[in-house]
Amino acid sequence: MASIFDQIGGASAVSAVVDEFYQRVVADPALAGYFTGTDLDKLKAHQRSFVAAALGGPQEYRGRTMGEAHAGLAITAEAFDTVVGHLAGALTHCGVPPETITTIAGALAPLRDQIVNDQASAA
Numbered sequence: 001m002a003s004i005f006d007q008i009g010g011a012s013a014v015s016a017v018v019d020e021f022y023q024r025v026v027a028d029p030a031l032a033g034y035f036t037g038t039d040l041d042k043l044k045a046h047q048r049s050f051v052a053a054a055l056g057g058p059q060e061y062r063g064r065t066m067g068e069a070h071a072g073l074a075i076t077a078e079a080f081d082t083v084v085g086h087l088a089g090a091l092t093h094c095g096v097p098p099e100t101i102t103t104i105a106g107a108l109a110p111l112r113d114q115i116v117n118d119q120a121s122a123a
Helices: 004-008 010-027 040-054 066-070 077-093 098-115
Strands: none
Touching (some): 004 010, 004 098, 010 040, 010 077, 077 098
16 A cells, blocks of 8 residues: 555645645734744754655654754744644645644644643643
8 A cells, every 4th residue: 555655745745735734824914923034944844854754755853852942942732733724724725635734633633742832821
């Protein structure tokens, strides 16, 4: 059975989704502050590697853990949910079938506890 990475079109599809995703999150006033002063080209490269590996691509993700990468950013549960919504929108925009988007969302759900680190939303 082909991996999700292969099903959606491989590296070029992942790249298109990541580009669309970052256009959406950076344009969102509720999220833009998280990206102030961030090297988006570097961030996109890490995201392409992470997404490709998470979807069963041939690449191995060698970046920091999700907890390390998001520590100190005070990411709220609401912000996490908004980001997941933008990812689903980017996947839809790029032609990924709804059932595949559901599978991807399910794979991301366990990351919530590693990424959400705002003490106010953790209470």
